[in-house]
Amino acid sequence: MKDIERFIAGFRRFREDYFGSEYSPFEHLKQGQSPKTMIIGCSDSRVDPAILTDCAPGDIFTVRNVANLVPPFEENGGLHGVSAALEFAVCHLGVEHIIVLGHSQCGGINALMKGTCGCKGGGFISRWMSIATPARERVLAELPEKDTALQQRAAEQAAILLSLENLHSFPWIDERVVRGELTLHGWYFDISAGELLEYRSETGLFEKVSK
Known part of the structure; x- marks a missing residue:
């Protein structure tokens, strides 16, 4: 208590x-509320988007899930919590920025890389983390001989890029991006170093934004 x-x-x-x-x-x-930014963050207790960005109530519209993943656009009968949050933020609140905020030491990505998702009688984690399977396959193909810590960091960042790709699969997101009404961002918080990195398309790298 x-x-x-x-x-x-x-x-x-x-x-x-x-x-x-x-x-x-x-x-x-x-x-x-009228926030101009949406952040898709991880459920990890160490990575609170509002604390990391020093935001006040009303500044950001936030959805958090295991490994800060965005599923691809689907119109089946499933329950799509992240997609519903995206629709509300984009179509009703009119946000101008969407940030996918990943981080180091991510338990979801660690489980994905080790193939140990879920618990006996569960399976929810493994099904959810299957969204990031392409990121895992890419890392293992490109860095087959590297140590597991480097592979995990690469997978954490690759999963952010995959989520950015999946955001474009939502027609009402992609249309706004093309018109310049909406900008997508990929951020990575390094817990050990206390550094924030941003993906820059011109270099294809995550680069430090904090000093």
Whole structure:
């Protein structure tokens, strides 16, 4: 119960900070939200998009999942949580930027590379991580003799690029990108180094953006 008590105490501080004065930051947010950026991040507890970017409530529309993956566009009868979030952000909120935020030491990518996804009687993780199978195959083909740590880092970054490709498979995303109304970004947070890297198409590399 100590964690729960700590969370409740944290909420009290949040309420005091954000609702305790006549100049509450939530005064205009009570009327609705209008973020200009969507971040697709990992569920990893160390990689909170709002904390990493020092954003205030209302600044970013966020969806998080195992390994920050974007599935390809599909119109079958499945339950598509990420796709629904994308549709809401793009078609209803009119976001101008979508950032796929990956990170080092990703448990989902580690499981994918080791082939140990899921637990007995489960299978949800393995089915979800199958989205990133092309990234795994690419890394193993291009870096067959490299150590597992380097392969994992390469796979984490390759999965970001795969998700960016999958974003283009959504017609209402690709149309807006072509018209210049929407820009896609691939970011990679190196936990050990405390560095943020951005994919740059002109070099084909993830390069540091933080000093």
